[in-house]
Amino acid sequence: MPNLLFVCSKNQWRSPTAELLFKNHPIHLAKSAGTSDKARIKVNQKMIAWADLIFVMERKHQKILERNFSDILVNKPIIILDIEDNYRFNDPGLIDILTTSLRDYL
Numbered sequence: 001m002p003n004l005l006f007v008c009s010k011n012q013w014r015s016p017t018a019e020l021l022f023k024n025h026p027i028h029l030a031k032s033a034g035t036s037d038k039a040r041i042k043v044n045q046k047m048i049a050w051a052d053l054i055f056v057m058e059r060k061h062q063k064i065l066e067r068n069f070s071d072i073l074v075n076k077p078i079i080i081l082d083i084e085d086n087y088r089f090n091d092p093g094l095i096d097i098l099t100t101s102l103r104d105y106l
Contacts, residue, residue: 004105005051006032007061011040013089014057018098020090028105035064048072055102057083 004022006015011034022030031050033043048054048069054076056062062078081101087094 002028002052002105003050004028004030005043005047005054006030006057007043007054007065008032008034008057009036009061009085010034010038011042013087013091014083014085014094016040017087017090017094018055018102021095021098021102035061045069045072048076051076053105054078055081057081057085 006018008014011032015032015034019030019032022028031047033039033041033047035043043065048065049072054065054073056065056078059080059082062080065078066073081098083094083097083101
């Protein structure tokens with residue numbers, strides 16, 4: 001069962017919405033976290049090690065992960081979704097974008 005980690009800045013809207021799409025999924029387990037010190041759940045080394053695939057909302061999140069976790073990111077795919085911070089939690093527009101972007105995993 002592949003483990004999916006979704007990362008945004010504060011782990012309030014985008015990444016928790018993505019995580020929710022995989023709740024009770026038959027194939028994947030999902031978690032979400034944020035890169036900011038103010039994140040609801042801050043990404044950490046244990047989460048990075050747990051993940052088989054890492055999805056970031058913006059390129060800046062990828063750069064932060066590479067800077068802070070370069071030693072454990074070896075051979076871990078990071079997929080940039082290019083979703084700007086313009087949505088609230090569970091926003092229908094955000095769900096549509098995520099569903100399209102994650103079609104191969106849902």
